[in-house]
Amino acid sequence: MSEKYIVVFKSTASQEDIDKFAESVSSDGGEVIHRYDSTMKGFAAKLSPNTLTKFNSLQAEKDSIIDYIEPDGVVTTQ
Incomplete structure (x- = not known):
């Protein structure tokens, strides 16, 4: 069963790197x-x-x- 998460990358990440992670989500049954x-x-x-x-x-890697x-x-505000 898939759960919803937000994945945030460091400013040094390229769009190509982020695209690879997004593709791996889809290829592993996520969305x-x-x-x-x-x-x-x-x-x-x-x-x-x-x-x-x-x-x-x-x-966790350095x-x-x-x-x-x-x-x-x-998220709510009061």
């Missing part, structure tokens, strides 16, 4: 829902558990281009 290009580099996606594990492992991954959800 990119929205791409963020102007305010930040990244995308919202339904990630399979396998893809989430893989991305988290890559994020020279990773993934800045952070967080669950997608509703």
